[in-house]
Amino acid sequence: MGTKLGIGLLGLGTVGAGVAGILQAPEGRHPLVAELELVRVAVRDLQRPRPIELRPSLVTNNPQAVVDDPSVQVVVEVMGGIEPARTLIMRAIAAGKAVVTANKAVIARHGEEIASAAAAAGVYVLIEAAVGGGIPIIEPLKQSLGGNRIERVSGIINGTTNYILSRMAQEGVAYDDVLKTAQDLGYAEADPAADVEGFDAADKIAILTGLAFGGPVDRDSIPTQGINNLQSRDVDYATQLGYRVKLLAIAERLNSDAQTSQSLPLAVRVQPTMIPLDHPLAGVNGVNNAILVEGDPIGRVMFYGPGAGSGPTASAVVADILNIAGIRQLGEINGSLDPLLAASSWRSCHLVDPSAILQRNYVRFNAEDTPGVIGRIGSCFGDRGISIQSIVQFDASDAGAEIVVITHEISQGQMQDALTAITSMAEVKGLAAHLSCL
Amino acid sequence: MGTKLGIGLLGLGTVGAGVAGILQAPEGRHPLVAELELVRVAVRDLQRPRPIELRPSLVTNNPQAVVDDPSVQVVVEVMGGIEPARTLIMRAIAAGKAVVTANKAVIARHGEEIASAAAAAGVYVLIEAAVGGGIPIIEPLKQSLGGNRIERVSGIINGTTNYILSRMAQEGVAYDDVLKTAQDLGYAEADPAADVEGFDAADKIAILTGLAFGGPVDRDSIPTQGINNLQSRDVDYATQLGYRVKLLAIAERLNSDAQTSQSLPLAVRVQPTMIPLDHPLAGVNGVNNAILVEGDPIGRVMFYGPGAGSGPTASAVVADILNIAGIRQLGEINGSLDPLLAASSWRSCHLVDPSAILQRNYVRFNAEDTPGVIGRIGSCFGDRGISIQSIVQFDASDAGAEIVVITHEISQGQMQDALTAITSMAEVKGLAAHLSCL
Numbered sequence: 001m002g003t004k005l006g007i008g009l010l011g012l013g014t015v016g017a018g019v020a021g022i023l024q025a026p027e028g029r030h031p032l033v034a035e036l037e038l039v040r041v042a043v044r045d046l047q048r049p050r051p052i053e054l055r056p057s058l059v060t061n062n063p064q065a066v067v068d069d070p071s072v073q074v075v076v077e078v079m080g081g082i083e084p085a086r087t088l089i090m091r092a093i094a095a096g097k098a099v100v101t102a103n104k105a106v107i108a109r110h111g112e113e114i115a116s117a118a119a120a121a122g123v124y125v126l127i128e129a130a131v132g133g134g135i136p137i138i139e140p141l142k143q144s145l146g147g148n149r150i151e152r153v154s155g156i157i158n159g160t161t162n163y164i165l166s167r168m169a170q171e172g173v174a175y176d177d178v179l180k181t182a183q184d185l186g187y188a189e190a191d192p193a194a195d196v197e198g199f200d201a202a203d204k205i206a207i208l209t210g211l212a213f214g215g216p217v218d219r220d221s222i223p224t225q226g227i228n229n230l231q232s233r234d235v236d237y238a239t240q241l242g243y244r245v246k247l248l249a250i251a252e253r254l255n256s257d258a259q260t261s262q263s264l265p266l267a268v269r270v271q272p273t274m275i276p277l278d279h280p281l282a283g284v285n286g287v288n289n290a291i292l293v294e295g296d297p298i299g300r301v302m303f304y305g306p307g308a309g310s311g312p313t314a315s316a317v318v319a320d321i322l323n324i325a326g327i328r329q330l331g332e333i334n335g336s337l338d339p340l341l342a343a344s345s346w347r348s349c350h351l352v353d354p355s356a357i358l359q360r361n362y363v364r365f366n367a368e369d370t371p372g373v374i375g376r377i378g379s380c381f382g383d384r385g386i387s388i389q390s391i392v393q394f395d396a397s398d399a400g401a402e403i404v405v406i407t408h409e410i411s412q413g414q415m416q417d418a419l420t421a422i423t424s425m426a427e428v429k430g431l432a433a434h435l436s437c438l
Numbered sequence: 439m440g441t442k443l444g445i446g447l448l449g450l451g452t453v454g455a456g457v458a459g460i461l462q463a464p465e466g467r468h469p470l471v472a473e474l475e476l477v478r479v480a481v482r483d484l485q486r487p488r489p490i491e492l493r494p495s496l497v498t499n500n501p502q503a504v505v506d507d508p509s510v511q512v513v514v515e516v517m518g519g520i521e522p523a524r525t526l527i528m529r530a531i532a533a534g535k536a537v538v539t540a541n542k543a544v545i546a547r548h549g550e551e552i553a554s555a556a557a558a559a560g561v562y563v564l565i566e567a568a569v570g571g572g573i574p575i576i577e578p579l580k581q582s583l584g585g586n587r588i589e590r591v592s593g594i595i596n597g598t599t600n601y602i603l604s605r606m607a608q609e610g611v612a613y614d615d616v617l618k619t620a621q622d623l624g625y626a627e628a629d630p631a632a633d634v635e636g637f638d639a640a641d642k643i644a645i646l647t648g649l650a651f652g653g654p655v656d657r658d659s660i661p662t663q664g665i666n667n668l669q670s671r672d673v674d675y676a677t678q679l680g681y682r683v684k685l686l687a688i689a690e691r692l693n694s695d696a697q698t699s700q701s702l703p704l705a706v707r708v709q710p711t712m713i714p715l716d717h718p719l720a721g722v723n724g725v726n727n728a729i730l731v732e733g734d735p736i737g738r739v740m741f742y743g744p745g746a747g748s749g750p751t752a753s754a755v756v757a758d759i760l761n762i763a764g765i766r767q768l769g770e771i772n773g774s775l776d777p778l779l780a781a782s783s784w785r786s787c788h789l790v791d792p793s794a795i796l797q798r799n800y801v802r803f804n805a806e807d808t809p810g811v812i813g814r815i816g817s818c819f820g821d822r823g824i825s826i827q828s829i830v831q832f833d834a835s836d837a838g839a840e841i842v843v844i845t846h847e848i849s850q851g852q853m854q855d856a857l858t859a860i861t862s863m864a865e866v867k868g869l870a871a872h873l874s875c876l
Contacts, residue, residue: 018735022585030584030652031784032777128582134736136574136582143581143764144566144574146468147460147756214468280742283721297456297749298572302742304718311735318585326581326778333768339470340764346469 004037005325008072010063010088011079012043015102015129017051018314019076024052032325033318040066042079067092074324076317077101078129086110093117093125100320102129102313108203108219111210112345119344122335124327126320131204132157132289134312135305139319141211141293142343148295150212152252155291156284157204159307160188160195161227161247165272166285168235169244175230187287197226198247198270205249209268212251212293215349217268223354225271234364234433237394237404238274243362244282245435248273254352263348267357273436274362274406281438355413360389360437362406365422366429369401373427377403380425384418386410400429406437442475443763446510448501448526449517450481453540453567455489456752457514462490470763471756478504480517505530512762514755515539516567524548531555531563538758540567540751546641546657549648550783557782560773562765564758569642570595570727572750573743577757579649579731580781586733588650590690593729594722595642597745598626598633599665599685603710604723606673607682613668625725635664636685636708643687647706650689650731653787655706661792663709672802672871675832675842676712681800682720683873686711692790701786705795711874712800712844719876793851798827798875800844803860804867807839811865815841818863822856824848838867844875 007023009016020041026033041054042063050059060066067075067088075092077099079085085106092099093114101107107114107130118125128138132155141153156162160182167178179196182188194200206219227247238245251268275282280302284290289307294300306312323341327333367373374391381388387408394402407415423431445461447454458479464471479492480501488497498504505513505526513530515537517523523544530537531552539545545552545568556563566576570593579591594600598620605616617634620626632638644657665685676683689706713720718740722728727745732738744750761779765771805811812829819826825846832840845853861869 022735028587030778033585135739136578139582140574140578143761144577144757145753146760147471147753149466280721283718295753297460298753299744299747299750301573301744303739304742305739306737309737312737315583315585315733315736319582322584322778323581326776327768329777330765330768330771330774333771336768338764339767340468340760 004035005328006039006071006073007036007321008040008066008069008075009038010042010066010075010077012041012050012052013078014310015078015313015317018310019078019317020052020054022314022318030322032322035325036321039071040069042066063088064091067095067097072097074098074100074321076321077103078317080105082106082109089114089125090117093121093123096121096123098123098324099125100317100324101125101127102317104130104200104203104207108206111207112216115344119337119342122337124324124337124342126323127207128320129313129316131207132291132303133159133305133307133309134315135289135291135303135307136319137208137291137303138211140303141208143340145293145295145298146340148298150293150295152250152294153208153212153291154248154250154281155208155289156246156281157249157289157291157307158195158201158247159287159289160192162284162289163187163287164196165227165235165245165247168232169239172232172236174232175227196228198224201247201249201270205251205268205270208291209251209266209349210345211343213253213264213266213349214347215264215345217266217349217351221351223269223271227272230272231433234435237364241390241392241406242277243274243437244277245272246275246281246284248275248281248436254356254358263350265352266349267352269354269357271436273438275438279438355411355416357412358409359412360407360409361415362404362433362435362437363419363431364433365403366432367401367403368427368429370427373401374403376425377405377422377428380422381405381407381418384414386414386418402432442473443766444477444509444511445474445759446478446504446507446513447476448480448504448513448515450479450488450490451516452748453516453751453755456748457516457755458490458492460752460756468760470760473763474759477509478507480504501526502529505533505535510535512536512538512759514759515541516755518543520544520547527552527563528555531559531561534559534561536561536762537563538755538762539563539565540755542568542638542641542645546644549645550654553782557775557780560775562762562775562780564761565645566758567751567754569645570729570741571597571743571745571747572753573727573729573741573745574757575646575729575741576649578741579646581778583731583733583736584778586736588731588733590688590732591646591650591729592686592688592719593646593727594684594719595687595727595729595745596633596639596685597725597727598630600722600727601625601725602634603665603673603683603685606670607677610670610674612670613665634666636662639685639687639708643689643706643708646729647689647704647787648783649781651691651702651704651787652785653702653783655704655787655789659789661707661709665710668710669871672873675802679828679830679844680715681712681875682715683710684713684719684722686713686719686874692794701788703790704787705790707792707795709874711876713876717876793849793854795850796847797850798845798847799853800842800871800873800875801857801869802871803841804870805839805841806865806867808865811839812841814863815843815860815866818860819843819845819856822852824852824856840870
């Protein structure tokens with residue numbers, strides 16, 4: 001098989017150590033792993049004890065030196081964060097080196113810039129580890145589903161929030177209490193905002209959207225609602241009504257009749273969502289992730305597994321390195337790229353206005369317990385052409401009557417009109433919750 | 439992108455028509471689909487009405503003419519059956535043409551012969567559609583999990599039996615009745631043996647085993663037990679004990695300490711298996727399939743979706759064709775192959791003797807309802823070092839006492855000894871059921 005492929009690692013945290021561990025012990029894995037050689041590693045602090053033993057000559061605290069090292073052919077970026085990761089990735093591409101990264105934040109925000117530079121330089125930038133941890137999802141989207149017209153990609157793609165929601169549902173514990181336990185166990189960061197406010201999931205769905213539908217979308221315009229304001233009451237009511245609450249990221253084509261010559265309208269969002277118990281995503285618990293892809297003619301396929309962690313994420317990083325090593329066996333190919341593996345954009349896509357998003361809704365109102373209030377709320381929906389699946393009154397001793405409504409599918413614009421009208425009714429004290437509903 | 443890639447289709451049944459349908463309507467799919475051109479189609483009967491419209495000049499009833507046609511660069515074999523499929527595949531390889539096939543029977547039995555011919559000729563033989571219908575599983579095993587030491591692959595990989603088992607569990611219906619309905623609905627063949635006796639699943643697990651562990655195993659030596667003798671009583675007891683019965687195909691490495699230089703011992707089998715309700719495979723119902731892959735360091739990942747049908751299987755076939763089209767964009771590569779995509783064997787594997795297979799067991803005995811019989815059966819296991827998880831007596835009015843035992847993990851050799859001893863006890867009338875148990 002000739003000389004080994006030189007790997008330069010930027011970062012030796014959880015994921016970096018996992019990758020180094022695989023490269024150092026190739027026995028029993030695919031034989032191509034033995035063709036990879038870790039030749040340089042950048043760490044932040046040379047003095048800090050390292051999770052894995054490395055020859056001192058391999059280690060540097062200068063990441064640029066790793067990128068520039070002529071023996072490094074593949075740059076593996078597992079530092080995280082926007083900078084200096086972005087600059088280092090661009091520098092590697094400019095030097096004609098392949099890049100493997102687990103950095104969803106950089107790819108979600110600078111994916112277009114990185115992809116055009118990579119195409120111009122004739123190098124691959126592979127990102128399997130950026131979404132879904134160890135779950136193969138990027139590769140299947142790029143290489144196994146191309147015969148389909150993708151209709152929808154939806155998923156539980158943040159393990160921290162799924163852990164919190166699973167425990168809230170199973171034990172009836174309040175959000176703040178579970179978050180604290182999750183932090184103690186290392187499942188949630190000391191500053192949990194990126195996870196619990198949905199930003200991490202928004203990064204990931206932005207990436208999946210670009211791959212599934214063939215064109216990039218503006219990450220910062222994705223409507224994003226986290227679980228930080230979710231009340232355990234709604235998790236309980238969901239259970240009573242036959243649902244589970246999950247933080248769901250969804251991307252779907254809004255108008256399946258659109259011509260390919262036009263920009264494709266997509267509804268993309270992250271929000272707490274009620275999922276019926278018989279739906280394949282309802283049973284995904286704990287820190288697991290799952291991504292459901294729906295398309296024509298495949299129907300529905302789901303990819304399930306550990307969404308984070310050293311080993312799973314390292315598995316995904318090594319998968320990407322192996323793909324580069326595999327292509328390399330084809331010999332001198334003069335910078336031409338396999339269009340499936342390179343996954344360049346092939347269509348223009350745009351996000352629709354949030355008011356045009358169609359979905360079922362779960363809403364909960366606090367109301368006075370007066371006769372006929374349910375009827376008047378129901379009429380208010382009906383007058384606006386919104387049909388209702390169920391309307392249930394729960395008696396909450398502390399809050400008068402609680403009225404929970406589940407609607408059929410309706411645009412968020414129409415829904416907002418109805419909510420404005422209802423919350424201005426004298427006997428309605430306020431809108432206490434508004435979730436999406438599958 | 440240059441000239442189109444010429445596709446020759448062998449067979450225009452359910453799957454063939456699905457493939458032709460995708461190729462004829464590329465809009466909205468990956469742009470590489472538009473680079474594929476269906477240039478020749480072999481059908482069995484030229485007079486029969488066709489499910490899809492084709493230019494008459496494309497159609498022939500001579501499959502060899504399709505393989506030999508110089509405009510055909512990729513031969514897509516979707517005829518099924520061993521011959522003439524095998525001969526046609528070998529002929530295509532000899533002519534230096536890539537092959538895509540959905541034919542699990544040919545690959546399970548003649549995979550080695552086909553793989554060596556393909557390697558010698560420098561062509562790809564791709565088989566995504568042979569296992570799991572539309573579910574991407576072959577590609578992920580080949581290209582996304584290579585950094586792992588695979589420990590176990592287990593799956594529900596036959597849709598017909600899963601449909602039957604799901605209805606038996608949900609409605610308490612007897613096997614024969616559900617089979618009849620399945621046949622009426624087209625989910626089961628008039629001759630259901632290949633499905634219900636487990637042979638189809640054995641073909642598929644043989645293929646998955648070779649890919650996951652890196653070496654072929656002897657298809658005909660895989661212990662195979664179907665669901666045709668399964669009694670609804672055991673499905674009911676499973677439910678009462680917190681399990682679902684599924685026809686599970688399993689391949690696992692028996693001794694994880696084995697050196698890679700030696701042949702790897704594998705326990706592979708197909709058998710009705712009790713799956714605990716909280717296991718990810720327990721919720722896979724109807725004609726769906728799911729494959730669980732366990733390895734180090736990834737942990738557990740699962741692939742779920744429609745295991746058969748025109749659209750899903752065609753999606754998998756087109757995925758393979760696209761992979762060949764993608765590699766072709768790299769230009770003239772002189773017969774060198776990407777070792778991941780080509781998936782050649784890299785290790786010697788062998789099946790262990792069935793008596794060495796380790797598993798938990800569910801057994802049901804018919805016994806006389808005499809005092810102490812449970813204790814004596816329990817002792818019989820204990821005397822042989824077999825520890826028991828539970829032993830329960832169900833009272834069946836028609837059959838005296840029914841004693842159900844679930845053991846901890848034990849070799850099938852030891853289990854057989856115990857069963858021989860127990861069935862020779864005077865008060866035990868016989869062994870009524872013996873299933874595997876996760």
